Amino acid sequence: xxxxxxxxxxxxxxxxxxxxxxxxxxxxxxxxxxxxxxxxxxxxxxxxxxxxxxxxxxxxxxxxxxxxxxxxxxxxxxxxxxxxxxxxxxxxxxxxxxxxxxxxxxxxxxxxxxxxxxxxxxxxxxxxxxxxxxxxxxxxxxxxxxxxxxxxxxxxxxxxxxxxxxxxxxxxxxxxxxxxxxxxxxxxxxxxxxxxxxxxx
Numbered sequence: 001x002x003x004x005x006x007x008x009x010x011x012x013x014x015x016x017x018x019x020x021x022x023x024x025x026x027x028x029x030x031x032x033x034x035x036x037x038x039x040x041x042x043x044x045x046x047x048x049x050x051x052x053x054x055x056x057x058x059x060x061x062x063x064x065x066x067x068x069x070x071x072x073x074x075x076x077x078x079x080x081x082x083x084x085x086x087x088x089x090x091x092x093x094x095x096x097x098x099x100x101x102x103x104x105x106x107x108x109x110x111x112x113x114x115x116x117x118x119x120x121x122x123x124x125x126x127x128x129x130x131x132x133x134x135x136x137x138x139x140x141x142x143x144x145x146x147x148x149x150x151x152x153x154x155x156x157x158x159x160x161x162x163x164x165x166x167x168x169x170x171x172x173x174x175x176x177x178x179x180x181x182x183x184x185x186x187x188x189x190x191x192x193x194x195x196x197x198x199x200x201x
Contacts, residue, residue, distance in 0.1 A: 022064035026168070028076065029057045030195030036082040036094075037176075039186040052081035052093070056100070060197060068108035072120060075101055077129070080191060094133040096149055096180075096189075101125045102157055109160075116163040124155040124174065149180045155189065168197035 035051045058076020065071060078100050083093040104122035131149045154177040161170025172195075176188035 022062075022070075024062040024199055025059070025201055026061075026166075026197050026199040027059045028074070028168075028195050028197035029055070030193060031055050032078070032080060032174075032191045032193045034080040034082055034189055034191040036084065036180070036187045036189050038084045047087070048085040050083040050085070052083055054079040054081050054095070054191075056193070056195065058100075062106060068111075070106040070108075072104040072106040072122075073101070074104065075099070078126075080189060082189075091136045092133060093136075094131060094148065096131050097129040098126045098153075099129060100155075101127075104157065114164065117160070118163065118170075119160045120170065120172065121158040122156070123177075124157055126153040126155055127151065128153070148182055149187075150178075150182060153180050153189075154178050157193070159193070166199040168195075168199070170195055170197075 032054045033051045034054055035049045038047050038049050056076045056078040058074065060072060060074040062070045062072045076099075077097070079095055079097050081093070081095045083091060085091045102122060102124040104120045106118055106120050108116055108118045110117040128149050128151050133148060155174050156177055157172045157174045159170055159172030161168055172193045174189070174191040174193055176190065179186045179188060181187040
């Protein structure tokens, strides 16, 4: 009973906040360039991590708080890819698909009426949808779908962008806060993300 009352109270507070402050809803799409910093283990002292391209598609909301400060929750489906070269013992390329939920602070820095410049930053919860890997040893490729990555991972984003009428264009840097790998290899992601958004209302 107490939990139900607490949930109703939280929903009521959220609804009241949306009604009291400015509220925006939009869609977005973009691409990323990602590398997974790898500590290989297995007696391998040297590995080379490569950047690979991926994509994202989803939506965002923005709720005004105080002055030029807003909170901007987002939800998007993302593909991040990378590759690792294990000295002379082969290489691995992989893709990590996930549902990502950034919870960002949005601050308008410059308002030129038609054009606005803003900064964003905050944590990102990433929930694995699936992952795919190709392991190459002695010119032989082994493809497999597995669970090399943990089901939940945490990242942090920091970036800036411009808003022109209903359109937004921003660039962000995202870095992993935890080891993503289920294997003996430690892996953390780092990504450069470019996204185009459109405000529906």
